[in-house]
Amino acid sequence: xxxxxxxxxxxxxxxxxxxxxxxxxxxxxxxxxxxxxxxxxxxxxxxxxxxxxxxxxxxxxxxxxxxxxxxxxxxxxxxxxxxxxxxxxxxxxxxxxxxxxxxxxxxxxxxxxxxxxxxxxxxxxxxxxxxxxxxxxxxxxxxxxxxxxxxxxxxxxxxxxxxxxxxxxxxxxxxxxxxxxxxxxxxxxxxxxxxxxxxxxxxxxxxxxxxxxxxxxxxxxxxxxxxxxxxxxxxxxxxxxxxxxxxxxxxxxxxxxxxxxxxxxxxxxxxxxxxxxxxxxxxxxxxxxxxxxxxx
Amino acid sequence: xxxxxxxxxxxxxxxxxxxxxxxxxxxxxxxxxxxxxxxxxxxxxxxxxxxxxxxxxxxxxxxxxxxxxxxxxxxxxxxxxxxxxxxxxxxxxxxxxxxxxxxxxxxxxxxxxxxxxxxxxxxxxxxxxxxxxxxxxxxxxxxxxxxxxxxxxxxxxxxxxxxxxxxxxxxxxxxxxxxxxxxxxxxxxxxxxxxxxxxxxxxxxxxxxxxxxxxxxxxxxxxxxxxxxxxxxxxxxxxxxxxxxxxxxxxxxxxxxxxxxxxxxxxxxxxxxxxxxxxxxxxxxxxxxxxxxxxxxxxxxxxxxxxxxxxxxxxxxxxxxxxxxxxxxxxxxxxxxxxxxxxxxxxxxxxxxxxxxxxxxxxxxxxxxxxxxxxxxxxxxxxxxxxxxxxxxxxxx
Numbered sequence: 289x290x291x292x293x294x295x296x297x298x299x300x301x302x303x304x305x306x307x308x309x310x311x312x313x314x315x316x317x318x319x320x321x322x323x324x325x326x327x328x329x330x331x332x333x334x335x336x337x338x339x340x341x342x343x344x345x346x347x348x349x350x351x352x353x354x355x356x357x358x359x360x361x362x363x364x365x366x367x368x369x370x371x372x373x374x375x376x377x378x379x380x381x382x383x384x385x386x387x388x389x390x391x392x393x394x395x396x397x398x399x400x401x402x403x404x405x406x407x408x409x410x411x412x413x414x415x416x417x418x419x420x421x422x423x424x425x426x427x428x429x430x431x432x433x434x435x436x437x438x439x440x441x442x443x444x445x446x447x448x449x450x451x452x453x454x455x456x457x458x459x460x461x462x463x464x465x466x467x468x469x470x471x472x473x474x475x476x477x478x479x480x481x482x483x484x485x486x487x488x489x490x491x492x493x494x495x496x497x498x499x500x501x502x503x504x505x506x507x508x509x510x511x512x513x514x515x516x517x518x519x520x521x522x523x524x525x526x527x528x529x530x531x532x533x534x535x536x537x538x539x540x541x542x543x544x545x546x547x548x549x550x551x552x553x554x555x556x557x558x559x560x561x562x563x564x565x566x567x568x569x570x571x572x573x574x575x576x577x578x579x580x581x582x583x584x
Numbered sequence: 585x586x587x588x589x590x591x592x593x594x595x596x597x598x599x600x601x602x603x604x605x606x607x608x609x610x611x612x613x614x615x616x617x618x619x620x621x622x623x624x625x626x627x628x629x630x631x632x633x634x635x636x637x638x639x640x641x642x643x644x645x646x647x648x649x650x651x652x653x654x655x656x657x658x659x660x661x662x663x664x665x666x667x668x669x670x671x672x673x674x675x676x677x678x679x680x681x682x683x684x685x686x687x688x689x690x691x692x693x694x695x696x697x698x699x700x701x702x703x704x705x706x707x708x709x710x711x712x713x714x715x716x717x718x719x720x721x722x723x724x725x726x727x728x729x730x731x732x733x734x735x736x737x738x739x740x741x742x743x744x745x746x747x748x749x750x751x752x753x754x755x756x757x758x759x760x761x762x763x764x765x766x767x768x769x770x771x772x773x774x775x776x777x778x779x780x781x782x783x784x785x786x787x788x789x790x791x792x793x794x795x796x797x798x799x800x801x802x803x804x805x806x807x808x809x810x811x812x813x814x815x816x817x818x819x820x821x822x823x824x825x826x827x828x829x830x831x832x833x834x835x836x837x838x839x840x841x842x843x844x845x846x847x848x849x850x851x852x853x854x855x856x857x858x859x860x861x862x863x864x865x866x867x868x869x870x871x872x873x874x875x876x877x878x879x880x881x882x883x884x885x886x887x888x889x890x891x892x893x894x895x896x897x898x899x900x901x902x903x904x905x906x907x908x909x910x911x912x913x914x915x916x917x918x919x920x921x922x923x924x925x926x927x928x929x930x931x932x933x934x935x936x937x938x939x940x941x942x943x944x945x946x947x948x949x950x951x952x953x954x955x956x957x958x959x960x961x962x963x964x965x966x967x968x969x970x971x972x973x974x975x976x977x978x979x980x981x
Contacts, residue, residue: 289811297837301803415632415893416825418856426836435836508800509825509857513628517798552804557796558767560804 293431298553299546300432306545307442311500312522313529313537314449315493321469321532322489325383325393329400330497330522331515333371336404337498338505338514339412341367346419346505356422364444367502368495375494376487387486388472401515408512421506441503448499452492453534465489469532521548524568530581539579543567617664618918620645620905621693623680623704624718625672628798632824632850634670634696637718637897641665641694643884644905654909656916663905670696672797674703681707691918692908694718694736694901698770705730714920714927716904718897720770732920734927734942734952736904744959745778747975748846748868749785751961752816756842762791762814764805764830766822774821790814799826802833810834816842824849824895828857835861842866851969852892862964869896870962870969877903877933903932928952 289297316330327333343349345363352359378400386392423437456462467475468485476482500518501510508514521544529540544564551560571578622641624634645663648654653662666688668680677700684690685707693708694716695701701717708715708730715733752758763778765771775792782789790812793805809817817834819827827845831854834843845854848869854862871894873882881902885894907930908923915922928942942952959975 289807289813294807294811297807298804301807304803305801409627415635416853418853420856420859424860426838428838433836433838435833438836508829511627511631513798514800517800549804553808556794557799557805558794 289431294553296429297432298549300434301553302546302549303542304434304438304442304545305548306542307445308500308504309518309521309525309545310538310541311445311448311496311503312518313525313541314452314534315496315500316522316526317532317534317537318452318465318489318496319493320526321534322465323379323383323393323486324388324390325386326390326397327383327493328394328397328519329378329404330397330493331517331519332401332404332408333375333494333497333515334501334518335408335510335512335515336374337367337371337501338510339408339417339501340370340498341502341505342412342417342419342510345502346417360422364499364502368498371498372491372495375490379487379490383490384483384486405512405515412510412512415511417505417510419505419510423506437507441507444499444503448496449538452496455492456534461485461488521564524564527568527578528571530578533578533580536578536580616659616661618661618692619664619666619684619688619690621680621684621688621690622665622667623670623677623684623693623695624667625676625696626667626669628672630672630696630797630823632853632893632895633718633897634672636850636893636895637694637696637901638665638667639885639889639894640881640898640901641905643881643898644902646884647880647902648906648909654913656912656918663909666690670700672697672700674700677701678703678707681713685711685713691920692716692923697768698773699768701733702769705733708732712920714908714924716901716908718901720773731952732924734924736900744868745781745846746784748844748959748961749781749787751959751973751975752842752844752866753785753787756815758787758815758842760788760790760812760814761816761818762793762809762812763789763818763820764793764795764802764809764822765820766797766826767794768797771821778818778820795822795826795830797823797826800829802826802830803837806830806834806837806839810837810839814841816844818844818846819849821847823847824853825857828853828862831865832858832861844868848896850893850895852890854964854969855892855967862967865964866972867962867964867969868959870960870971871896871899873899875933877906899933907932924952 312330312334316327319325319327341363344366345360352362382396382400383393386396421437423440425436427434427436427439456465464475464480465485465488467478467480468482472482525540525544526537528543529536547564547567548560551563620641622638624638625631626634642665645665649662653660668683670677670680677695681693681695681704684693692714695704696718698719701719709732713732716736717733718736720735761782765775771794775794778792779789791809791814793809795802795805817839819830822830827847827849831843831845843865845865845867846869849867851870873879878899881899882891885891885898908927911923911927911930912918914926917923960971961973962969963972
C-alpha cells in the first residue's frame with residue numbers, strides 16, 4: 289500500500305465511521321430539538337434495534353419467501369417500526385412530564401439505560417450475538433478497499449437521512465416539528481398538537497437509532513452494552529456540530545469519524561479518543577454552541 | 585410534588601431492576617454443601633470465556649455430586665457453584681470476591697484476568713481464600729507473594745507461541761508478522777512475550793498494535809498494519825469476538841496473508857462473525873475431546889447448551905474442580921493452606937491430550953502455574969476447524 293493509497297484508505301475509513309455515527313446522531317438531534325430532552329438511553333435504543341433485527345433476520349423468526357436481501361430490508365423496516373413504537377411508549381410513560389426539563393430527563397434516561405441493559409441481559413442472554421451479512425465481497429478501488437456490507441450500510445444511511453430531511457422540510461407534519469422545535473407554545477397557538485409531534489419526534493429518533501443498530505449488526509457483534517460507545521461519540525459529534533442542528537450533526541459525525549480514523553492509523557486508538565475529546569473540550573471553550581448550533 | 589414522587593419511584597425501580605444481574609448457580613439439595621464462586625465476566629468482550637469456564641465448573645460439580653459428593657472428616661459434601669459478573673474489570677472482580685467471601689462464605693473461588701486477579705489478591709490472601717485464577721502470572725502478579733493463588737490460564741504465550749510461530753515459518757516460509765493485542769495489563773505482558781517469541785523463532789515482528797478490549801472497528805489499526813505488508817497477522821490474546829472481527833476486517837481490507845488466532849477462540853464465534861472469511865485461517869487452543877473424561881464433559885455440555893459455543897476453558901476447568909476435590913479429600917480439611925499443598929501435585933485431563941498439572945517449583949518455589957504441554961494447530965476448512973498438528977512445548981523445568 290503506497291502513501292497515497294494509505295491516505296485515501298484512511299479517509300474512506302473515516303467517512304464510513306462518520307456515516308455510521310450519523311444515524312445515531314441524527315436521532316439524538318431530533319429528540320433534543322423537538323422534546324428538549326437529552327436522552328442518554330439513545331445508545332440502548334440502538335442496542336435494542338440490533339437485537340430486534342437479530343431476532344427478525346438473524347434468527348429468522350418471521351419466515352419470508354424470496355431472496356435474503358428482501359428479507360433483510362423487510363426485517364430492517366419492521367425493526368424500525370417496533371422500536372419507534374417502543375420510543376413512543378417511553379416518551380409517553382417517562383419523558384412527557386419532563387419535556388424541556390433537562391436535568392430530570394437526564395436522570396430518567398440514566399434509569400432507562402439500567403433497565404434496558406439489565407432487560408437485554410435477561411431476555412437475550414450474556415453471549416455475543418452476530419448476524420450473517422447478505423452482502424459479501426470487497427470493492428477494490430485502485431488498492432483501497434471498501435467492504436460491500438459497509439457500502440450497503442452507508443447507502444441505507446444516506447437514504448434514511450434524505451427521507452427524514454425531506455419529511456421535515458417538505459411535509460406539513462415536518463414543518464410542524466420544526467415549529468415545535470423553535471417555540472412549542474407558539475406552535476400550540478397555531479393549532480399544532482404538541483403531544484403528537486413530540487411522540488412523532490421520539491418515534492423517528494428511536495427508529496433511526498434502531499436502523500443504525502440493525503445495519504451495524506452484521507458488521508460488528510451484539511451485546512447488551514454496545515450502546516455506550518456510539519452514544520459517547522454521538523454526543524461528541526453533536527457538540528462539535530451543534531446541538532439540535534441537523535446539518536451540524538452530519539458535519540460533526542464526519543469530523544469525528546475522520547479524526548478517529550487518522551488518529552488510530554497514524555497514532556493509536558487511545559490517542560484517537562484523546563484527540564476526539566480534546567476537540568470536544570476546545571469546541572466547548574471556544575464555541576459552546578458548536579459549528580451550526582444556536583443558543584437555547 | 586407529583587413529578588418528584590414519579591421521579592423517585594422511577595429511580596428506585598430502575599436501580600432495583602438494573603443492579604448487576606447475578607447468574608445463580610445450580611442448587612443441590614443437600615445438608616452440607618460447600619460453595620465455589622466463579623467471579624467471571626458474563627458480559628462484555630470476555631463474556632464467552634467467563635460463560636464457558638463457569639459452565640465447566642457447573643459440569644465438574646455435577647459429575648462429582650452425582651457420584652455421591654466427597655467426604656471430609658467423615659462428613660459428606662456436595663459442591664454448589666455460585667457466580668458473579670465481574671464485567672472483566674478489577675472493580676467488578678473485587679466486588680464479586682467481597683460478595684463471595686462475605687455473603688456466600690466461600691473458601692474456594694476463581695477469578696479471571698491478570699489485572700483483575702492482581703486487584704483481588706489483597707482480599708483473598710489475608711482471608712485465606714484459594715483462588716484458581718484464570719490468568720497468567722506477570723511481573724506485577726508475583727506468585728511468590730500470593731501462595732493461595734493458582735494461575736490456571738489455558739495457555740502461556742511465551743512458551744506456546746515460539747513453536748507455533750516456528751511451525752508457520754517452516755510451513756509457509758514466514759519472514760514477517762504483525763500482532764494485535766488487547767490494551768490492558770495482560771495484553772501488555774503478552775505484547776512483550778510476543779516480541780521475545782518472534783525473536784526466538786527468527787521472525788521479524790513488523791508491527792504490534794494495542795486495541796481496546798471493547799473495540800469493534802479495527803479498520804484504522806489494520807490499515808496501519810497493512811502498510812507493513814506482514815506475511816502473517818496474529819490476533820494475540822484478544823477475545824474470541826475481537827479476534828474473529830479482526831480476521832473478518834483484515835480480509836475485507838484485502839489482506840491475503842496468513843491469519844492466526846492463537847488464543848483459544850470459539851469455533852462458533854469465528855464461523856458466525858467471520859463467515860466465509862474464516863476459510864483457511866489457523867487457530868490454536870480450540871477444544872479437542874480426546875479422553876473419556878472429556879467425552880463425558882462434552883456429553884453433559886451438549887445436553888444443556890450448544891456444543892459449538894464451547895471453548896477450551898470447558899475442558900480446562902471441569903477437570904480442575906475434580907483435581908481440587910481430590911486435594912480437599914487428601915487434605916481431609918477445608919483449610920486452604922493444607923488443600924493448596926495437596927492441590928499442587930494433582931493431575932487432570934485438560935488442554936493436553938494427557939494429564940495437565942501445575943508447574944513452577946523451580947521458578948517460584950511452589951507448583952501453581954498451569955501449563956499446556958502441547959500446542960494444537962487447527963485450520964478452518966469448509967466451515968469446520970480441523971486439527972492439523974500437535975507441537976510439544978518445552979517449559980522451563
